[in-house]
Amino acid sequence: MSDSAERPVVETPVLKQTLKVKSAAELYRELGQKFYGTPLYIPQPNARLSNAERREGIRPGSVGKITKSGNFDVLHNNVFKSIPTSDTSAVPVIDTPFGDGDIIEFKQFSAGSFLVTPGIYRKLLNGTYIRLAIYLVQSGALLLLPNGAYSEHFANTTKLFDYVLQNGPKLYAYANNIRGRQFKNGELSVVYNCPKSVSWAIATFQNTS
Known part of the structure; x- marks a missing residue:
């Protein structure tokens, strides 16, 4: 019989992974960013803009900033001067080489399309209804487009980038x-x-438990 003391049993602790709590805008920003740019959690235009600006909304040439809340703070559209702003006298005078012919427009998503972050999949329920299933992810976002969507795109991005480089300080x-x-x-x-x-x-979701 050995007189040595018994060794204590040491249990390896299970490390619990804690998730950083993100806002809905942060979760939604992860949706399709590699292919479709930065998604806006609040896509509506500023309610204080003029009726003409609200009808036009954001378009190629709009100058502003993506805010933390998920909207685009539009200052003006100085690339195309077809939109009257509420303070046109304050807009820097910059000669623009662009016209409506520099924009192309096409149908990008058909009716019923949707975009999801990785881990969300579509399943048919009873052969009729669509069910979204979530697998092995603790956060995500999705966008449903009942009527589809079209896209406005600059055809000549080289000319646009040159324009921004030349006029960036004024903007x-x-x-x-x-x-x-x-x-x-x-x-x-x-x-x-x-x-x-x-x-x-x-819609966005996050499981922090």
Whole structure:
């Protein structure tokens, strides 16, 4: 019989993975970002804009910033001057080489299309209804497009990028000095591709337990 003391049993602790709690806008931003740009959790235009600006909405050439809440803070559209702004006298005078012929428009998503983050799959229920199943993911987002969507896109992106490089300082000066936005370097955006739809449904989820 050994007189040595028994060794204590050491249990390996199970490390519980904690998820960073994200806002709905952050979760939704992960949807299709590699292929379709940055999704807007609040796609509606600013209610304080003029009727003409609200009808037009965001389009290629719109200048502004994607906010933390998930909307696009549109300052103006200086690439195309067809939209009257509420303070046109304050818009920097920049000669634009663009016209409506530089925009192409096409049907991008058919009626009933939807976009989902990885881990969400479509299943037929009773051969008629569509059911979305979630597998092995703790967070995600989806976008339903009952009427489909079309896309407005800059055909000549090279000319657009040259335009932004030449006029970037003027756009930042307008945003910060006149509109008081205090945009940091890299925060100001010029839209060059914009999918649009007349109807949509958005959902996000996150399991933090």
